[in-house]
Amino acid sequence: MASLKSLKLRIGSVKSTQKITKAMKMVAAAKLRRAQSSAEAGRPYSTRLSETVNRLVSRVQVSDSSPRLIRGTGKDDTHLIVVVTSDRGLAGAFNTNIIRAVRKKAQELVAEGKTVLFYIVGRKGRPAIQRVAPKAIIGQYDTSHMKAPAFTDARAIAEDLVDRFQSSQFDVVHLAYSEFRSVLAQEPKIKQIFPVVGTPVAETDKAKAAPASVEYEPDEEAILAELLPRNFSVQLYHALLENAAGFYGSQMTAMDNATRNAGDMINRLSIQYNRQRQAAITTELVEIISGAEAL
Amino acid sequence: MADLHFELVTPEKLVRSDEVHMVVVPGSEGEFGVMAGHAPFMTTLKDGELKIYKTPGSGPETITVSGGFAEVGDQGLVVLAESANA
Numbered sequence: 001m002a003s004l005k006s007l008k009l010r011i012g013s014v015k016s017t018q019k020i021t022k023a024m025k026m027v028a029a030a031k032l033r034r035a036q037s038s039a040e041a042g043r044p045y046s047t048r049l050s051e052t053v054n055r056l057v058s059r060v061q062v063s064d065s066s067p068r069l070i071r072g073t074g075k076d077d078t079h080l081i082v083v084v085t086s087d088r089g090l091a092g093a094f095n096t097n098i099i100r101a102v103r104k105k106a107q108e109l110v111a112e113g114k115t116v117l118f119y120i121v122g123r124k125g126r127p128a129i130q131r132v133a134p135k136a137i138i139g140q141y142d143t144s145h146m147k148a149p150a151f152t153d154a155r156a157i158a159e160d161l162v163d164r165f166q167s168s169q170f171d172v173v174h175l176a177y178s179e180f181r182s183v184l185a186q187e188p189k190i191k192q193i194f195p196v197v198g199t200p201v202a203e204t205d206k207a208k209a210a211p212a213s214v215e216y217e218p219d220e221e222a223i224l225a226e227l228l229p230r231n232f233s234v235q236l237y238h239a240l241l242e243n244a245a246g247f248y249g250s251q252m253t254a255m256d257n258a259t260r261n262a263g264d265m266i267n268r269l270s271i272q273y274n275r276q277r278q279a280a281i282t283t284e285l286v287e288i289i290s291g292a293e294a295l
Numbered sequence: 296m297a298d299l300h301f302e303l304v305t306p307e308k309l310v311r312s313d314e315v316h317m318v319v320v321p322g323s324e325g326e327f328g329v330m331a332g333h334a335p336f337m338t339t340l341k342d343g344e345l346k347i348y349k350t351p352g353s354g355p356e357t358i359t360v361s362g363g364f365a366e367v368g369d370q371g372l373v374v375l376a377e378s379a380n381a
Contacts (some may be wrong), residue, residue, distance in 0.1 A: 041308040046305060048375055051365060052337075062322070151306045151377070214368075217338035219325045223364065226339050230377070237306055 004280065007273045011248070011266060018262035024090065025255035032183065038148065039180065039241040046238045053231050055226045074183045078115045080138070080170040081190070084177035084239050085125035086247040087144040092254035094178065094186060094247055095124045101188035102176045103132060117170055121157060121240070138169065149244055150155035153235035165194060177239035178246040184253060186246035193232055247276065299331040300371030301347070303358065303379055305350075310358075310379050311347075318354070318372055319346040320365045329372045334371075336367040345374065 003011075083102050085095045106116045118129050120140045129137060141157050143149070165173065173194040178186040216223055297349035298314035319328045321343030329336075340363045363376035 038307070042306055044309045045304045045306045045375060048373060052364075052375075109350075115305055128332075154375075214335040217322060217336070223337065223339055227364065234306055 002272075004273065004276055007269060007276065011269045011273065014262050014265050014269065017187060018259055018266065021255045021258040021262060025252055025259060028248045028252040028255060032245060032252055033276065035148065035241065035245040036180070036250050039238075040220050040243050042238060042241055046234050049227070049234050050233055053224070053227055054222055056227065059220055074091060075171045076114070078117060078170040079109050079172045080117045080161075080164075081174045081176055082119045082157075082236075083125045083129065083194075084175070084243045085122035086122070086124040086243065088247075088251075090254060091247055091251035092257075094250035094254075095128070097186070098176060098188045099125060099128045101190060102119050102129070105174070105176070105190050114116070119161065122243070130204045138164070143240070147154070149240035151237050154240055155233040158229060158233035158236050162232065175235060175239055180245040180249060183249040186250055193235060194228075217267060222282065296342045299329060299333075302371070302373045303345070303360075304373065304375050305377065305379050313347075313349075315347055316350050317348040317354075318374075319348075320372070320374065321345065322365065323362070329367055331371075333367045333372070335369075337364065339364045340374070340376065345379075 017040060032185065034226075082103055083098065085098055089095070102118075106118075109116050116136060118131070118133065118137045120126050120129060121142050126140060128138070139160065141153070141160075143153065146153060161173065172192060174190050175193050176188065176190045179189045181187055298316060299318065299319050301311065301313050301315045302309065315361065317328055317330045319326055320338075321341050322338040323341045324338065326343075327338075332347040340360060342361040343359070345358045345360050347358065348355055360376035360381045361378050363374065365372065365374045367373075
């Protein structure tokens with residue numbers, strides 16, 4: 001049985017751990033609020049842009065002369081998965097969830113006979129992907145220098161990837177990130193970005209709703225060619241923001257649980273400590289009384 | 296005449312959402328002014344100044360925008376720019 005002193009030490013150490021987790025929870029909550037508001041602030045832009053892109057895609061006739069981003073490379077042998085993860089841990093199963101979803105998707109693609117490549121955003125994704133597919137990582141973007149995702153970062157990643165796409169390093173691009181549902185729920189999401197897939201149902205609605213006589217300057221295709229890389233940066237930016245918000249949400253929950261667990265542990269240890277103290281006092285009393293009786 | 300509904304949006308936030316008299320937009324093929332009831336139109340932008348005339352008589356308020364496009368539809372004018380500085 002542990003001695004009184006060691007029990008006391010343990011209670012002390014659990015208490016300081018609890019202080020740390022509590023502080024981390026509060027920090028995460030504050031950062032979550034900021035991340036959430038910037039995610040919301042970016043929403044009008046991304047919805048407008050994807051509406052416009054959808055409308056344009058439905059209008060443009062895809063031909064051999066169309067830009068590569070529209071018509072694709074004509075194959076779908078090599079798939080790239082852009083994995084967005086966080087830079088730090090201590091956020092429960094946040095990164096594990098997204099990586100599990102990515103691996104599952106990769107396995108499906110491999111089973112179909114495709115080659116799968118990875119591009120990793122954030123620090124935490126790399127080791128996990130490297131373990132399963134050490135040669136398939138074609139690039140990584142380090143986000144640890146920035147406090148909050150900035151649009152310029154998203155643009156840098158997008159430009160890099162568009163260049164690689166143009167030079168036929170891969171045929172299809174998927175984006176995997178955690179969608180921020182609520183503080184308690186982040187859902188891993190994987191969607192295809194290139195070649196562009198319109199949402200057929202919404203498109204026909206839009207085609208009906210949109211006036212037919214829209215004038216385009218320079219012309220639809222030129223606009224679309226400019227719009228698509230931009231749309232990609234915006235979607236990436238959106239993913240980064242959602243990821244940041246999700247990360248802080250997840251960290252907050254994880255730290256809240258840790259704080260509560262530490263509390264439980266302190267209670268348990270205190271009870272044990274008090275019992276032992278009482279037992280020691282009782283033994284001492286018994287000794288004194290029996291000593292006095294013996295006189 | 297009714298006012299033009301004008302929105303200026305960047306990836307970071309919705310910069311402006313306003314009823315204005317006229318906006319002059321730096322299109323890639325030349326500047327153009329938009330007032331209420333403009334025909335549906337869409338163009339990419341070149342880096343330049345967006346001039347907003349709040350009322351018919353007032354002087355322009357300028358916002359420097361770069362990279363993006365403008366769309367004129369039934370709902371008014373929507374400018375999506377990558378960056379915007381007043």
